[in-house]
Amino acid sequence: MDSDIRVRNIETSFRSERARTPLKFGASVVEEVEYCTVKATVENGRGEVADGYGGIFLMDFWGWPDFNLSHEVKSAAMAHITEEYCDLVRSYPDAAHPIEIFHDLETDLREVNDAVCAQRELSPPQTFLGALVCASPVDAALHDAFGIVNGIDTYRGYGPDFMCDLSRWLGPDFTGRHVQEFIREQYLPEIPIFHLVGGLDKLTEAEVDSSDPDDGLPNSLEAWVRRDGVYCLKVKLRGNDLEWDVQRTIDVHDIGERELAALGIDELHVTADTNEQCENPDYIVEFLHRIKEQSPACYERILYIEQPTERDLTLNRHDMRAIAELKPVIVDESLTDLQSFDLAMELGWSGIALKSCKCQSSDMIMAAKAKSMGIAYSVQDLTNPSLALIHSVGLGARTYTIMGVEANSRQFFPASTLPEEQRVHEGVFTVRRGRASTASLQGPGLGYQMGKMTAGG
Helix, strand or coil: CCCCEEEEEEEEEEEEEEEEEEEEECCEEEEEEEEEEEEEEEEECCCCEEEEEEEEECCHHHHCCCCCCCHHHHHHHHHHHHHHHHHHHHCCCCCECHHHHHHHCHHHHHHHHHHHHHHCCCCCCCCHHHHHHHHHHHHHHHHHHHHHHCCCEHHHHCCCCCCCCCHHHHCHHHCCCCHHHHCCCCCCCEEEEEEEECCCCCCCHHHCCCCCCCCCCCCCHHHHHHHHCCCEEEEECCCCCHHHHHHHHHHHHHHHHHHHHHCCCCCCEEEEECCCCCCCCHHHHHHHHHHHHHCHHHHHHEEEEECCCCCCHHHHCCCCHHHHCCCCEEECCCCCCHHHHHHHHHCCCCEEEEEHHHCHHHHHHHHHHHHHHCCEEEEECCCCCHHHHHHHHHHHHCCCCCCCEECCHHHHCHHHCCHHHHHHCHHHHCCECCEEECCCCCCCECCCCHHHHHHCC
16 A cells, blocks of 8 residues: 555654653652654655654553663663663564554564563563563654655555555454554543552541642642542552451542532542552452442442553463453453463453553554453553653544543653643643543544644744
8 A cells, every 4th residue: 555654763862851740650659761762764655754743751650660670760761661662663574554563573572571571681671561662662653753744644544555454463353444443533532531549649638748749739639620520539558467458448448539629519539549469359348348338329439440460361260250250340451462361361350541652553453352252451551741642642532442542641650741741732731620622633643733842833
């Protein structure tokens, strides 16, 4: 197809970003992390050339939670892997669709990840989840460039006029079927935003003291709900302290319910995430039973449970059906490829978590597979700021998520979004009555409007 692209060049840049307040999830506390921006130059079959962009936090705390290695060591290795993946993409010999390029290079990405870790004497190597994080801004830049060089909204480039059918990845049952069939034709005008309640976050104004930032932003859940009207609350739990987890969830629910009522908002959804800290599913079963006993209202508003146990599904092969009988249980850190998707379904998980940091190409195939099978999915965050958040909100607004999209950089990394991004995409970065606006996602590519941002318009 003359819309297929050849990669002419890829440029990377890295900057260190410091958190406004520490972000605690699972056993990790994030205070500083590297943000990677990628610019890809591509040419289509008509000889037209365009640039595309992608960005992501190289969040080793999530993608590579090995506490025997320092953040600095892991961050440097992830940047190295990103650069090596850029070399792979530059040397890709054919003109192709970005989704085809990604899947053709998937095995090479695994090999590069292991080779860099071996070269740096890091053992065990980073898992493939972390490698996907490294590749994701490159993949996003290719999707953006693909749309721009062909003068189309990237999501309109997932149909028969622009790419092969899904049978290449999903088998003969998908002959003649394309990604475009399984996603929205347009962005939702508005999308609900999940607010993160981190493990160190203060819940009430009474807890706020002189140690908190004095920058005009809220410092408690109460104040965030009052300001933004957020009605989707994601609670980070410990996974090894049942009393604390139960009380924390009920407290979050009660504060949300009270503050939202004052705003005239009666909708409230709660999700719970231990980030793999539970030894087994029994912990969450007991957690849910206690919530139901102590606060039926809170229990009714729990939308789903996210990744309670370790990411290696083959390690203990935990059966999730006992949780799923109570509330949906969503696989996140374990979901890295189609094989892990199938294994998760075999083990009784209810649904899957998509993330821009797992690569747009992978997300599109998995979204199509999930929707075709009637499997629920969410779009989660990686505390995405800047272009990464614009991309992620767009992803959530073009797919059929369980509920909205997570977006928490406004809480933890507000200064990591550039002023021109804030100006052009004010509706994406500003939450009103619990929702973000997608009105600024316009033009070809992923809707960044880079020309408008760089022109100052």
